[in-house]
Amino acid sequence: MKLTMYLAYLDPATGSMALQIAIGGVVTALAAVKLFWSKLKTLGRKPASEPEAAEKSR
Amino acid sequence: MKRSLLVPHVEETREPDPEGRVYRTLVPEQISHISYPYEWSFAQLKDAALLTLEVQKTALQHGMSLKDASGFNVVFRGPRPVFIDTLSFEKNTGKAWVAYGQFGNHFLAPLLLMAEVSLELNGLLRSHLDGIPLELASKLLPRQTWMRLGPLMHVHLHARSQKKYAPTGGAEARPKAALESGPDRKAAIVDSLISTVEGVRLPGAKTEWIDYYKELKHYSREAEDFKQSAVRRVVESLRPRLVYDLGGNVGTYSRLVTQQGIDCVCYDIDPLCVNQNYLESKRNGDSHMLPLLMDLTNPTPPLGFGLNERLGFLDRSRPDLTLALALMHHIRITGNVPLARMAEVLARMTRHLLIEWVPKEDRMAQSIMGNRPDIFEDYTLANFQSVFGDYFSQEKAEEIPGTGRTLYLFCNRV
Numbered sequence: 001m002k003l004t005m006y007l008a009y010l011d012p013a014t015g016s017m018a019l020q021i022a023i024g025g026v027v028t029a030l031a032a033v034k035l036f037w038s039k040l041k042t043l044g045r046k047p048a049s050e051p052e053a054a055e056k057s058r
Numbered sequence: 059m060k061r062s063l064l065v066p067h068v069e070e071t072r073e074p075d076p077e078g079r080v081y082r083t084l085v086p087e088q089i090s091h092i093s094y095p096y097e098w099s100f101a102q103l104k105d106a107a108l109l110t111l112e113v114q115k116t117a118l119q120h121g122m123s124l125k126d127a128s129g130f131n132v133v134f135r136g137p138r139p140v141f142i143d144t145l146s147f148e149k150n151t152g153k154a155w156v157a158y159g160q161f162g163n164h165f166l167a168p169l170l171l172m173a174e175v176s177l178e179l180n181g182l183l184r185s186h187l188d189g190i191p192l193e194l195a196s197k198l199l200p201r202q203t204w205m206r207l208g209p210l211m212h213v214h215l216h217a218r219s220q221k222k223y224a225p226t227g228g229a230e231a232r233p234k235a236a237l238e239s240g241p242d243r244k245a246a247i248v249d250s251l252i253s254t255v256e257g258v259r260l261p262g263a264k265t266e267w268i269d270y271y272k273e274l275k276h277y278s279r280e281a282e283d284f285k286q287s288a289v290r291r292v293v294e295s296l297r298p299r300l301v302y303d304l305g306g307n308v309g310t311y312s313r314l315v316t317q318q319g320i321d322c323v324c325y326d327i328d329p330l331c332v333n334q335n336y337l338e339s340k341r342n343g344d345s346h347m348l349p350l351l352m353d354l355t356n357p358t359p360p361l362g363f364g365l366n367e368r369l370g371f372l373d374r375s376r377p378d379l380t381l382a383l384a385l386m387h388h389i390r391i392t393g394n395v396p397l398a399r400m401a402e403v404l405a406r407m408t409r410h411l412l413i414e415w416v417p418k419e420d421r422m423a424q425s426i427m428g429n430r431p432d433i434f435e436d437y438t439l440a441n442f443q444s445v446f447g448d449y450f451s452q453e454k455a456e457e458i459p460g461t462g463r464t465l466y467l468f469c470n471r472v
Contacts (some may be wrong), residue, residue, distance in 0.1 A: 013156070013159070014223040015159070015216070015219040015220030015221065015222060015223040015224070016154075016158045016159035016162075016216065016219070016220060017154045017156075017220050018222075018223055019158075019211075019215060019216050019219040019220075020153075020154035020155065020158055020247055021153070021154060021240065021243070022219070022244055023215070023247075023250075024153075024154075024240070024241070024247075025210050025247065026211070027243065027246040027247055027249065027250040028241070028246040030207075030246075030249075030250060031245070031249045031250070032245045034249070034333075038336075040338075043163035051307065053373075
């Protein structure tokens with residue numbers, strides 16, 4: 001059974017840096033999408049609240 | 059610091075350094091009781107993770123970045139995590155976060171293992187002081203974690219990438235140029251980590267002690283009230299600066315202490331109890347309560363090189379008062395610790411001791427004994443008074459009505 005040595009010979013730095021570059025595009029895109037959706041939600045609330053207010057005042 | 063993420067500092071004026079290397083001297087506020095990630099419940103570790111990411115996010119906005127992301131950079135003041143590694147900030151250069159891997163080891167891997175496999179896997183943080191290796195975490199995590207983008211990227215693919223670029227027989231290291239060019243991905247990485255950590259949640263599991271107070275049948279209402287009032291009176295008269303509550307469960311008795319404005323560290327072996335105590339203390343804004351995970355029969359030892367990088371349980375603060383309520387039968391019977399040893403260790407720990415004598419014939423003690431043969435010859439009232447008398451003088455003894463149990467207040471002779 002082969003036991004991997006986690007300590008001495010691993011170089012986490014390169015692997016971690018490489019992954020960040022690889023996923024960089026994905027996470028940036030996701031962050032942009034989230035920002036877009038949250039902006040959409042706040043925009044969407046304004047016109048919706050007017051007919052709601054009109055409903056309540058009837 | 060305005061948002062209380064960092065521990066407060068005071069600038070000190072000192073003699074100017076003759077070689078001109080010292081720019082400024084900042085003295086951090088000293089934390090009264092240190093604790094470590096392997097003693098935290100799930101929610102505490104999660105909050106510490108989110109704090110670290112919040113600090114990094116804020117740092118980036120100021121053109122800085124964290125050099126490291128270890129769990130030891132966070133400490134709890136009561137139920138609030140606070141970032142203490144002020145020296146970790148550096149100017150933001152480079153396009154990737156140098157501490158990304160370490161964040162995975164110290165925070166993300168243990169959180170996922172606790173939520174997806176077993177709560178007790180935070181114990182791996184004791185044996186892996188620099189965090190749980192991602193390859194190990196990836197092997198242990200169930201297959202469905204591969205279906206979630208966060209764990210997939212930050213643990214599984216991350217582990218693969220680390221293995222690929224390992225110097226021994228791995229792929230050629232990518233040219234440095236690839237790491238230097240391109241947009242700065244740090245902010246997006248932090249955002250992704252924040253969503254990933256927020257998405258790690260405990261399933262609704264039950265543990266052994268979480269329903270203890272709900273199912274409390276062996277104390278009558280009268281007995282319970284008497285006990286609480288007795289504890290309250292002892293605390294009022296002693297006015298301790300620091301109290302330990304051993305086996306404090308969800309903090310019912312600890313709360314009697316913190317309500318009087320006194321700091322209390324509430325230890326329990328059950329991770330869900332500590333978790334619940336923490337969440338409730340957070341909700342109530344109880345700034346004096348620090349819930350921690352601890353097995354008293356196998357408490358945190360000193361760790362690290364020379365066994366003095368991380369303090370052991372007995373090497374930290376010395377409480378003025380320790381509560382050992384409804385506890386000793388567990389330590390004696392389940393833990394198999396003789397009464398004399400119990401007295402000796404408690405005497406090393408505390409000045410005053412409020413301990414509940416639970417006779418062997420007690421219903422709970424008997425049920426713990428189960429089918430065990432009665433080898434507990436030293437477990438008698440006479441012997442209890444004798445061995446504890448070697449270390450403590452008795453200040454008070456009050457019987458809890460209708461229970462056969464007695465509350466003893468001891469004062470350390472030393």
